[in-house]
Amino acid sequence: MPRLRRMSLLNVENLKMHFPVRGGILMRALKTCKAVDGVSISVSEGETLGLVGESGCGKTTLGKAIVRLYQPTDGKLQFEGQDITRVSQRALRPIRRDIQMIFQDPAESLNPRLTVRDILEEPFLIQKQGTTAERRQWVGELLDKVGLASTAADRFPFEFSGGQRQRIGIARAIALKPKLIVCDEPVSALDVSVQSQVLNLMLDLQREMGLSYLFIAHGLSVVKHMSDRVAVMYLGKIVELAPSEELYHNPRHAYTKALLDAIPVPDPSKRRPRRLLSGDVPSPIDPPKGCAFGHRMKHPKWEQSVGMDLKLEEISPGHWVQKCPCCVD
């Protein structure tokens, strides 16, 4: 069945986010930490793009650069066709209505001194929307939408459980009816039984409001469950990008295979010997030359990748992989 080509909402082209590593007495920049090093992705309207990788791979930095909490070092960020890479913070304000963020730890991302009403009214106040009475009504509607009682409005974040707090975080993110929400590990801090409630809520809201998500997480099973397409990130670069089912059934990059292989399967009848991945993610400060994953695997063909221009190639419709001699057959 031919799929309708949806309009691309967010376009990220060759985005780089480098940080100086300072040291010495004069605190000069001695080295560069290449947290995100040339990432190109796009998110269409109503789509969820999953972003998965180990800690330190740069997925959170990429998310923050997209909402412009960081000023990207290089590359291009386009939202609805408009270049927002270097737009000033003031000019960003109207755009921020359309791009929101949900954070991992709702206990830390909600101001403990504000009531839930204050927290949920803040987006409207910043955007100068509505009268006092209208805002009051909107807060009620938001709470209803995320499955909290209207009495929650006058309580403080600490009075809620983790799952309820994340609902408040979600309510704040959808307050201004955004088009895109960057979700950074939204359920990692939650218990299993509550995690599924929050995931269901996010799916419902997406259907109702036509939201797009950039869903960042380290758990491949959660990411696969939530996403239309999944991008696998390793050491600041995307190594594979494909529709969820395709990525799961037909992974091509050795890193994707290793990630899939490492997921503990909740079924004791499927216990199997694992091909264990050795070592850790290398530091983005002094990344190995050539293919970073081949280097970690000590692959015999790794040396061939040194000096190669490793780029994502489309090997079948919609399935992109970073081709290198060591990681892709």
Add this chain to the structure above:
Amino acid sequence: MSAAENILEVKDLVTVFDTDAGRVTAVDGVRFEVKRGKTLGLVGESGCGKSVTAFSINRLLPQPHGKIAGGSISFEGRNLAGLSVEELRQFRGREISMIFQEPMTALNPVQTVGKQLAEAILLHQKCSSREILQRSVELLTKVRIPSPEVRLQEYPHQLSGGMRQRVMIAMALVHKPKLLIADEPTTALDVTVQAQILDLINSLQTEMGMSVLLITHDLGVIAETCDEVVVMYAGRVVERAPVAEIFSSPRHAYTQGLLQSIPKIESVPKSRLKAIPGSVPAIETLLPGCRFAERSGRPHLPEHLNQRPPFIEISPQHWVEQCPVCVA
């Protein structure tokens, strides 16, 4: 069935904490046994009492607030609750060792790995410094840390999360304990590193004939590593069975809900998950009867809420807290 087969027997354990708001019961009549050379998984959500159970066994409850108010913990036939401080010191590390969730907070940040390992070795042994060095290198090699001589000179912050957890394991295994209690040993780690650490624990267990009590909230980890599973909810054991049985025929509504709520890698993307409504009840509001009643979505009668359901062996080796509503 004898004590010889079980290395650890926990019977009707009750652990309480005295707080400003009064006494709360964190563990309320928990019973299970760890078999020699086997792995028992203790699974449950945060606040269900699984870590407090582990701390009770190793007598690491925060003092003076926490205490064991009832039941018994016997290790190879000896009652642990009766040990003096000095006896405990002899006991820990040799008989039972423990590893924790966050190795960064469990290791001393201002001492080198070598110094901390030496401390663990000298706890129960007199050694020359040459012997200590030799043993330390041996231990780090055993937990598969590359270039151990270099690592001994380093501080915890110089190691990655996985390496730190390996150092923790090395320290726990210095005196070849008979039982290793692992409290969420891989929760803070990436999946790839988690797989390495679980594999390591597994092979060391076989090599040393050790028993393991593995505490986790991750059913995937349970499925891959345990022989038997204890499911805890709100301070009590709701179900206990061999691992294959828990996953193939869970009997309690909570276990069933838990198993259904995890997104599985083979599930259809963007389909709705089966969720357990509500959240874990607060410890002060717990009822004497079935504690899962409120979230089960099944109507409970007052008698189910006010009377503690019996914990019975529903089929061989399969125990369940038999609330007539939650266990259909």
